[in-house]
Amino acid sequence: MASSGPRWLVAGDIDGLMGLGLDNLIQILLILGLCRGVLGFPDALIFQVILPAAGLSLVVGNGAYAWQAFRLAQREGRGDRTALPYGINTVSLFAYVFLVMLPVKLAALGQGLPEAEAVRLSWQAGLMACLGSGLIEAGGAWLVGGLRRWLPRAALLSTLAGIALGYIALGFLLRTYAQPVVGLAVLAVILVTYYGQLRLPLPGGLIAVLLGIVLAAATGLVSIDALTWQTNAAQVGLHLPPLQLAALWQARGQLLPWLGVIVPMGLFNLLGSLQNLESAEAAGDRYPVKSSLLINGVGTIVAAALGSCFPTTIYIGHPGWKGMGARIGYSWLNGVVMGLGCLFGVFGLVGQLVPIEAGMAIVLYIGLVIAAQSFQATPAAHAPAVVLGLLPGLAGWGALLLKAGLRAGGAGSAAEPFGPALLLPLQQADVWAAGAFALEQGQIVAAMLLAAMVVYVIEQRFVAAAIAAGLAALASWFGLIHAWRFTASDTVLQMGWGTGGRWALGYLLMALVFSAAALARQRGAADTDC
Numbered sequence: 001m002a003s004s005g006p007r008w009l010v011a012g013d014i015d016g017l018m019g020l021g022l023d024n025l026i027q028i029l030l031i032l033g034l035c036r037g038v039l040g041f042p043d044a045l046i047f048q049v050i051l052p053a054a055g056l057s058l059v060v061g062n063g064a065y066a067w068q069a070f071r072l073a074q075r076e077g078r079g080d081r082t083a084l085p086y087g088i089n090t091v092s093l094f095a096y097v098f099l100v101m102l103p104v105k106l107a108a109l110g111q112g113l114p115e116a117e118a119v120r121l122s123w124q125a126g127l128m129a130c131l132g133s134g135l136i137e138a139g140g141a142w143l144v145g146g147l148r149r150w151l152p153r154a155a156l157l158s159t160l161a162g163i164a165l166g167y168i169a170l171g172f173l174l175r176t177y178a179q180p181v182v183g184l185a186v187l188a189v190i191l192v193t194y195y196g197q198l199r200l201p202l203p204g205g206l207i208a209v210l211l212g213i214v215l216a217a218a219t220g221l222v223s224i225d226a227l228t229w230q231t232n233a234a235q236v237g238l239h240l241p242p243l244q245l246a247a248l249w250q251a252r253g254q255l256l257p258w259l260g261v262i263v264p265m266g267l268f269n270l271l272g273s274l275q276n277l278e279s280a281e282a283a284g285d286r287y288p289v290k291s292s293l294l295i296n297g298v299g300t301i302v303a304a305a306l307g308s309c310f311p312t313t314i315y316i317g318h319p320g321w322k323g324m325g326a327r328i329g330y331s332w333l334n335g336v337v338m339g340l341g342c343l344f345g346v347f348g349l350v351g352q353l354v355p356i357e358a359g360m361a362i363v364l365y366i367g368l369v370i371a372a373q374s375f376q377a378t379p380a381a382h383a384p385a386v387v388l389g390l391l392p393g394l395a396g397w398g399a400l401l402l403k404a405g406l407r408a409g410g411a412g413s414a415a416e417p418f419g420p421a422l423l424l425p426l427q428q429a430d431v432w433a434a435g436a437f438a439l440e441q442g443q444i445v446a447a448m449l450l451a452a453m454v455v456y457v458i459e460q461r462f463v464a465a466a467i468a469a470g471l472a473a474l475a476s477w478f479g480l481i482h483a484w485r486f487t488a489s490d491t492v493l494q495m496g497w498g499t500g501g502r503w504a505l506g507y508l509l510m511a512l513v514f515s516a517a518a519l520a521r522q523r524g525a526a527d528t529d530c
Contacts, residue, residue: 012325
């Protein structure tokens with residue numbers, strides 16, 4: 001009964017833990033895979049610093065949300081309140097790996113720095129990005145109302161949908177079709193349970209992962225290599241991460257170059273969390289906005305202060321957890337289980353038993369949800385703005401693939417460094433790499449401004465569109481977006497006075513066109529009144 005008062009653990013919390021814990025497990029395995037495979041971080045940094053810090057951030061956030069739910073339920077005299085779901089932010093995970101940490105490492109290697117130094121700089125840039133996101137989330141708890149009025153929803157959601165489609169959905173779709181026996185079967189389970197709403201004895205995500213493990217073992221994807229197992233087993237043990245204040249101070253120079261990623265990602269996390277609070281209220285659980293967002297921000301700040309590069313957030317899906325009977329226990333249990341797993345370094349062994357292929361359909365589903373939401377949660381008339389907002393993220397992902405392909409072919413080395421000579425052969429093949437490289441730099445800000453312009457034009461708010469174009473021109477002029485240069489093995493942002501002059505002029509001309517449209521509309525209205 002709702003009047004019986006809250007309890008710290010009920011039967012439905014076990015089902016909730018399976019679902020929420022599985023979501024967080026997939027994120028942790030992604031951190032492990034991307035830090036090892038993409039960033040080349042050493043195991044000591046991953047298992048003794050990054051994962052323990054991420055685990056403690058989960059303990060702090062889940063514990064705080066469980067306590068918040070218990071106190072509110074106690075005050076209301078009800079036992080059916082469900083705590084807010086919380087965990088590592090998927091979109092930020094990919095954004096910070098591919099848009100901040102990898103570029104920093106490649107740029108450092110291109111400058112001739114040793115691998116260890118490049119890794120250190122890359123990790124510190126991730127710490128600064130994570131800290132910036134946490135500060136925006138925590139500070140935004142007092143400013144969220146104004147932010148919602150200022151940012152068109154289509155501009156914000158389409159910006160992140162581009163990243164979700166490229167770096168998450170398309171990336172894992174390619175991996176699905178590279179391993180179709182595992183990938184497609186697991187995808188089918190996710191589709192029938194999450195979209196088809198088929199009721200099964202166990203959570204759909206858990207069934208999908210178990211099926212994936214079986215199929216991966218049958219097809220040879222799970223291979224328990226003795227040496228690798230021994231390496232991962234060597235990481236098992238209690239790892240308490242020290243405060244990383246010195247590393248954050250050393251990384252202060254990394255703040256300005258990556259504001260174009262940090263600020264939009266922080267705003268997205270902030271407003272996304274607010275939407276999830278609204279979803280919880282619609283399901284019958286109203287939570288105070290300020291304290292809920294503050295907990296979210298503090299959890300991310302804790303992660304950065306202890307050495308994790310990956311923000312946390314309030315998850316989507318509160319009504320789903322509530323519907324399956326989860327209440328308060330699933331939240332604190334998730335923090336305890338995931339936190340202990342990270343602190344004791346067991347996820348290297350888990351990763352060998354649970355390959356990414358077994359759970360990648362879940363991440364693909366998350367990408368689909370984010371992309372679909374950009375259309376579903378915006379007015380139908382704003383669909384063109386959403387589409388345009390998707391494109392810079394897709395272009396950035398395409399640029400990443402293009403450069404990876406060039407490096408695999410031998411370019412980007414000391415003997416054959418990247419340079420302007422690469423562009424002409426690609427252009428003759430109708431591959432406009434220069435445009436992709438321009439869209440890659442500051443892609444989140446560029447997507448947001450472009451989508452905002454289209455929203456304002458659709459609403460015939462031409463002055464607002466001109467202001468957005470003017471802001472894009474200003475950002476381009478200083479090299480915050482679009483301006484780029486070659487390094488030996490990559491393309492990077494080129495900041496400075498006038499470095500993005502060509503794009504600034506283009507946006508300035510757009511602003512003039514929008515201003516002329518505003519004058520024409522004003523004159524047309526005046527003629528009508530006559």
